[in-house]
Amino acid sequence: MRKVVAATFLSLDGVMQAPGGPDEDPIGGFTLGGWTVNYWDHVMAEAMGEIFSEPFELLLGRKTYEIFAAHWPYVGEDDPIGRLFNSVTKYVATTSTEPLTWQNSVALNGDVATEVKKLKQGDGPILLLQGSGDLIQTLLSADLIDEFTLLTFPLVLGRGKRLFAKGALPAALKLTLSLVSTTGVTINTYVRDGEIKPGSFALAEPTAAELERRARMAREG
Numbered sequence: 001m002r003k004v005v006a007a008t009f010l011s012l013d014g015v016m017q018a019p020g021g022p023d024e025d026p027i028g029g030f031t032l033g034g035w036t037v038n039y040w041d042h043v044m045a046e047a048m049g050e051i052f053s054e055p056f057e058l059l060l061g062r063k064t065y066e067i068f069a070a071h072w073p074y075v076g077e078d079d080p081i082g083r084l085f086n087s088v089t090k091y092v093a094t095t096s097t098e099p100l101t102w103q104n105s106v107a108l109n110g111d112v113a114t115e116v117k118k119l120k121q122g123d124g125p126i127l128l129l130q131g132s133g134d135l136i137q138t139l140l141s142a143d144l145i146d147e148f149t150l151l152t153f154p155l156v157l158g159r160g161k162r163l164f165a166k167g168a169l170p171a172a173l174k175l176t177l178s179l180v181s182t183t184g185v186t187i188n189t190y191v192r193d194g195e196i197k198p199g200s201f202a203l204a205e206p207t208a209a210e211l212e213r214r215a216r217m218a219r220e221g
Contacts, residue, residue: 004146090104091106
């Protein structure tokens with residue numbers, strides 16, 4: 001059984017739109033693209049290196065795929081992330097008939113949730129989600145994401161596409177890793193931890209024995 005892992009950049013208010021540049025995803029009038037750029041440091045670089053150290057294949061929405069395909073094939077062989085991304089299999093959720101020109105790319109046509117379920121049931125490395133906000137909503141609503149690594153930046157964007165939007169299902173999570181960069185970015189990894197177990201801080205109703213005790217004290221007092 002394969003895991004689906006979402007590694008996602010977030011603002012404090014949960015926005016994940018266009019972290020890498022102003023022209024990355026201006027949909028909805030979003031004008032703050034590139035909001036992660038000034039926060040990178042060695043802690044974040046090491047954390048991202050750790051994410052990519054485990055064997056993986058990429059799981060991408062079409063928009064993120066096009067952004068990646070316009071960048072990573074051209075960075076040169078001396079870029080370790082570029083070498084990785086170019087060599088691994090890339091599964092792309094798409095309704096377009098335009099060909100996937102980046103090497104080792106495979107189209108997921110039809111019902112995406114069904115196709116990802118099939119991938120999960122097979123053998124192979126983890127399926128790593130990068131960006132792909134629309135695809136993430138589909139997989140959240142189908143309960144198909146097993147693990148989250150969330151890099152949360154110390155800023156509020158106010159508007160934009162959010163990671164946990166209306167398609168998210170209730171689920172308990174367990175924190176397995178937590179780091180803080182020198183620029184205040186928190187890097188947390190969460191895995192699934194069963195169902196949510198609600199509780200209450202309300203005062204419990206007194207038992208009959210307790211009511212009798214109180215009445216007796218009142219009579220004696």
